[in-house]
Amino acid sequence: MGKTVVEEPLVDSPRLAGDLAVWLIILAELLAFGILFLSYAFARTFDVALFNASQRTLDLNSGAINTALLITGSWCVVRAVQAVKQDASIASARWLLAALACGGGFVAIKLMEFSAKAQAGIDLSTNTFYMFYLLLTGFHFFHVLAAMVFLTILLVKTRAGHYGKHNHHALETGAAFWHMVDLLWIVLFPLIYVMR
């Protein structure tokens, strides 16, 4: 009697979305921001009153709007990747454009916030809280700008039809970086803006 071969159902093997290099960069960025977050949190224990008083000068509304913008931007990027996996390049480009608009909104609000602080004479040397505030939000701000540059390049290439169902590695790579920026802000927002 012949052997009956029972075929195992095909299971998708685990796959990292995007290039390994960007994931290594993400780990390095998370480590750097993690050290800054914890430095801030433990520095606060030495002068809670100063940190609380300084935090109350921050605009919680703009922090919350920026959180919503980054989350919405991330959602748009996810939708862009989903669209390109269905060979819908035009739809994908529109989602990327929407994500860029969210990024643009974030940058505009942040510039207004930085400008207001500069006009009030606040800089890195004002006190420990503002040193951390400017360092953390400024460092994060430049990451948003970098992510927007990547998204712009991806938008141009997506619109030109460079990506599709079987070729979306670059798009996933840019998406991973964008989501990291979102993830960092999700910790930064309550830490800097909400807790007071």
Added chain:
Amino acid sequence: MFNFSTNTLWLLLLVATGFTYWLGESGELGHARMLPVFLIFGFSFAKGVAVVIDFMDLRHAPALWRNLLLGWLAFVIAMILLAYWIALQ
């Protein structure tokens, strides 16, 4: 682990952000209690998990990468909570 659609997840993240904002505005945080701190960073952790698992698509990635990012998030938030607890003593 929960498996929401992308759109539902986006809405949940916005709702969680709205709740965090409300808690910040309510003045509950000025009463030197740990409960609101736990709530706020609990929401932050849940939002972070959603971004890592679904937006970054680490749900389908090798477990090492998923654990690295979730481990980072858990460690950072646990240490922040510890720092706030120390500040309240």
